[in-house]
Amino acid sequence: xxxxxxxxxxxxxxxxxxxxxxxxxxxxxxxxxxxxxxxxxxxxxxxxxxxxxxxxxxxxxxxxxxxxxxxxxxxxxxxxxxxxxxxxxxxxxxxxxxxxxxxxxxxxxxxxxxxxxxxxxxxxxxxxxxxxxxxxxxxxxxxxxxxxxxxxxxxxxxxxxxxxxxxxxxxxxxxxxxxxxxxxxxxxxxxxxxxxxxxxxxxxxxxxxxxxxxxxxxxxxxxxxxxxxxxxxxxxxxxxxxxxxxxxxxxxxxxxxxxxxxxxxxxxxxxxxxxxxxxxxxxxxxxxxxxxxxxxxxxxxxxxxxxxxxxxxxxxxxxxxxxxxxxxxxxxxxxxxxxxxxxxxxxxxxxxxxxxxxxxxxxxxxxxxxxxxxxxxxxxxxxxxxxxxxxxxxxxxxxxxxxxxxxxxxxxxxxxxxxxxxxxxxxxxxxxxxxxxxxxxxxxxxxxxxxxxxxxxxxxxxxxxxxxxxxxxxxxxxxxxxxxxxxxxx
RNA sequence: GGUCGCGUGGCCGAGUGGCUAGGCAGAGCUCUGCAAAAGCUUCUACGGCGGUUCGAAUCCGUCCGCGACCUCCA
Numbered sequence: 001x002x003x004x005x006x007x008x009x010x011x012x013x014x015x016x017x018x019x020x021x022x023x024x025x026x027x028x029x030x031x032x033x034x035x036x037x038x039x040x041x042x043x044x045x046x047x048x049x050x051x052x053x054x055x056x057x058x059x060x061x062x063x064x065x066x067x068x069x070x071x072x073x074x075x076x077x078x079x080x081x082x083x084x085x086x087x088x089x090x091x092x093x094x095x096x097x098x099x100x101x102x103x104x105x106x107x108x109x110x111x112x113x114x115x116x117x118x119x120x121x122x123x124x125x126x127x128x129x130x131x132x133x134x135x136x137x138x139x140x141x142x143x144x145x146x147x148x149x150x151x152x153x154x155x156x157x158x159x160x161x162x163x164x165x166x167x168x169x170x171x172x173x174x175x176x177x178x179x180x181x182x183x184x185x186x187x188x189x190x191x192x193x194x195x196x197x198x199x200x201x202x203x204x205x206x207x208x209x210x211x212x213x214x215x216x217x218x219x220x221x222x223x224x225x226x227x228x229x230x231x232x233x234x235x236x237x238x239x240x241x242x243x244x245x246x247x248x249x250x251x252x253x254x255x256x257x258x259x260x261x262x263x264x265x266x267x268x269x270x271x272x273x274x275x276x277x278x279x280x281x282x283x284x285x286x287x288x289x290x291x292x293x294x295x296x297x298x299x300x301x302x303x304x305x306x307x308x309x310x311x312x313x314x315x316x317x318x319x320x321x322x323x324x325x326x327x328x329x330x331x332x333x334x335x336x337x338x339x340x341x342x343x344x345x346x347x348x349x350x351x352x353x354x355x356x357x358x359x360x361x362x363x364x365x366x367x368x369x370x371x372x373x374x375x376x377x378x379x380x381x382x383x384x385x386x387x388x389x390x391x392x393x394x395x396x397x398x399x400x401x402x403x404x405x406x407x408x409x410x411x412x413x414x415x416x417x418x419x420x421x422x423x424x425x426x427x428x429x430x431x432x433x434x435x436x437x438x439x440x441x442x443x444x445x446x447x448x449x450x451x452x453x454x455x456x457x458x459x460x461x462x463x464x465x466x467x468x469x470x471x472x473x474x475x476x477x478x479x480x481x482x483x484x485x486x487x488x489x490x
Numbered sequence: 491g492g493u494c495g496c497g498u499g500g501c502c503g504a505g506u507g508g509c510u511a512g513g514c515a516g517a518g519c520u521c522u523g524c525a526a527a528a529g530c531u532u533c534u535a536c537g538g539c540g541g542u543u544c545g546a547a548u549c550c551g552u553c554c555g556c557g558a559c560c561u562c563c564a
């Protein structure tokens with residue numbers, strides 16, 4: 001297998017590294033999925049989009065990718081105090097339904113949303129509740145290795161003990177000494193933990209808790225960090241290629257995952273840690289608590305107060321891809337509108353392409369242009385540069401149509417093939433609302449267009465303008481080009 | 491306070507020790523009965539101050555501003 005060099009930024013080493021799979025052509029990738037206690041917002045979508053691109057591009061490079069993205073359906077506590085409440089249970093009480101109804105409802109919702117944004121489904125989508133037995137076994141191993149202790153029916157990971165031998169904090173750049181400085185103030189109040197940085201891997205359940213399981217330590221729930229270690233190990237092995245997630249999961253979540261894996265007797269679990277940056281609104285992280293988060297539906301309808309109008313899912317997808325995944329992206333109406341127009345320009349080239357006739361020779365090097373697209377993707381999935389390169393190709397397509405360049409049959413076929421490959425398959429963009437118009441509507445409007453063009457030929461401009469204006473009142477706009485008139489809904 | 495990151499033209503956003511990123515907006519032009527749409531062309535910026543260098547927006551130092559994480563967060 002001859003695969004060109006792909007470089008990926010590794011959060012662990014803090015530099016771009018040549019990607020060499022542990023067991024090529026297979027690639028194993030784990031991404032922290034959603035906690036299904038409410039609707040995913042746009043910030044969440046950005047992260048999943050990042051890894052959708054990684055999945056798509058690795059697949060394009062002919063790797064056989066096993067992409068695991070979990071569903072957290074238990075164990076994610078509202079906070080980490082002794083009797084922290086499960087996020088899903090809390091929501092279930094609020095909506096007065098069973099916790100599993102909440103799980104089902106928001107899992108369904110999540111899937112609808114991922115489809116909306118054209119995110120590919122992962123190879124495996126395991127749930128935390130489906131792996132309770134494995135999690136209990138995993139906890140036992142950690143205890144046997146001496147890196148966890150039981151208190152009051154809960155089991156905590158012993159960070160201090162772990163740090164004696166291993167480097168706790170290596171991923172997030174935290175020093176255990178700095179953590180120690182905060183010990184005194186944080187240890188007040190009869191905490192069950194020996195050390196404030198210790199984290200629960202099994203949490204005792206209160207009597208009224210509905211979702212709980214039997215364990216050697218009594219009834220309880222697994223800790224949030226644990227599921228990812230357990231399920232990644234189960235489906236990808238003790239060591240796998242890529243682990244992804246949002247930047248805000250780096251600490252403590254991913255740090256704890258490493259500790260659990262190593263503490264259970266395994267090796268350093270992940271070769272490349274990838275973290276996608278946050279979506280911001282007016283420079284501040286999008287989050288529900290700040291009230292600045294958009295739900296997909298608010299985005300499409302434009303019903304959120306911060307939005308001037310609605311934007312299609314593909315516009316948002318394209319907008320996200322115009323920034324590199326490791327940079328923050330700021331959400332603004334101006335930027336969205338710019339993306340909307342830019343995307344439209346890119347996509348309209350497909351129909352332009354159909355009108356181009358091949359010549360004997362090509363006057364430009366189309367292979368080189370697409371090679372640039374590959375290069376930018378291979379440089380840590382640099383989609384903004386790839387898009388810039390595609391716009392350059394778009395310009396050539398337009399120049400071809402104007403006859404200012406020529407292209408051979410072979411090159412034209414290559415161009416069509418590659419343009420479609422990059423835009424549809426690799427960037428995962430797609431046409432929208434094209435098929436939403438009924439055949440009848442289209443035929444009726446075509447008749448009106450014919451009538452109008454006849455009027456124009458007869459220089460009967462009052463009739464032609466009448467047709468155009470009346471259609472406009474129905475939110476239908478006509479677009480004249482040199483050889484034809486097309487229409488679209490406003 | 492600790493750790494990390496960022497500051498690019500009107501806006502959004504790449505990148506790089508010397509060679510035009512790109513998109514949107516603006517301007518000009520083409521097309522056109524008019525308008526719209528579309529296309530082409532164009533607009534040359536890198537927070538302040540020092541330093542290294544033949545040359546820095548890119549490296550180093552410092553200051554200013556902004557943000558993320560520090561056990562809810564994608």
